[in-house]
Amino acid sequence: MREKLKSSKPQSSPPTSQESSASSCKEAKYHKTTVDALKKIIYDVHPSRSLASKLFGPPQAMSFIVAHSFDEVYPNLFISDKLFVTNKELLKSVGITHVLNTAQGTRYAQVNTNQAYYTDLGITYYGIFAEDTSRYNLSVHFSECAYFIDSALKSGGKVVVHCYQGISRSATITAAFLLLKRGMSADKALRTLRKKREVFPNEGFIGQLCKLNNSLAAGVAHADAGSSQ
Secondary structure (H helix, E strand, O other): OOOOOOOOOOOOOOHHHHHHHHOOOOOOOOOOOOOHHHHHHHHHOOOOOOOHHHHOOOHHHHOOOHHHHHEEEEOOOOOHHHHHHHHHHHHHHOOOOOEEOOOEEOOOOEEEHHHHHHHHHEEEEOOOOOOOOOOHEEEEEHHHHHHHHHHHHHHHOOEEEOOOOOHHHHHHHHHHHHHHHHHHHHHHHHHHHHOOOOOOOOOHHHHHHHHHHHHOOOOOOOOOOOOOO
C-alpha cells in the first residue's frame, strides 16, 4: 500500500539525498536565484492550450471547470485539482496509473482519498497531509514525493500530482521533483510548469523552492530546504 500517514514512509525507502543528487543530477547545471526572480516567472509565463481542451474540444463545447482541471506539465506527469482525481472515468480515459495527493485530509481545501478509493482502477496512491499556507514547511516532503514520482515514471506509468485547486501544493511538489530528479533549476522548473498550467505556489513555497535550488547550486545535498527568509 502506498497510502501515507503523517509518521510513515514509502514502503521502498528512497535513496538518501546524497544518493539522489549523485545519481539523478550528474549533468545538472544549477544557478542561484531569488524569490523575486521566481515570482517574475510566475507573472510573465503563461500556458498554451491545455491537454483537457485537446481531449474534449474547444472551451465553448465543454465545462470550463473540466477544461482547466488537469494538464500534462511534463511527459506523463500531470497536475490537477480535486475534480479530476475524483472522476474515475476521466482518470481511466487519460490512463493515470499513479496518484500523489498533496492535500490529503477531511478539512477545507483537502481531498479525502486513499489507496482504497483507487483499488478498482489499479492505481497506486501516495498521500501527504500538507497545508497551503506560507508558514507550512512543504520541503520536508520533497525527497519522498520526488522518489514516488520518479519511480512511477521509470515504471512506464502516468502520474498525477494534485491538491485542492492544482495550483500551489501540487505545483511546488512537482517543481521540486524537476529539481531533484531531472536536474532543472527552479527557474526552468517553474517555466516548464507555467507553460502548461496556471500554477501559483504561495510565497512561502516559492521561498522553499528557492532555498532548495540555491543549496543544489552550492553543491549541498538536499535534506530539508526549510522556509526561506
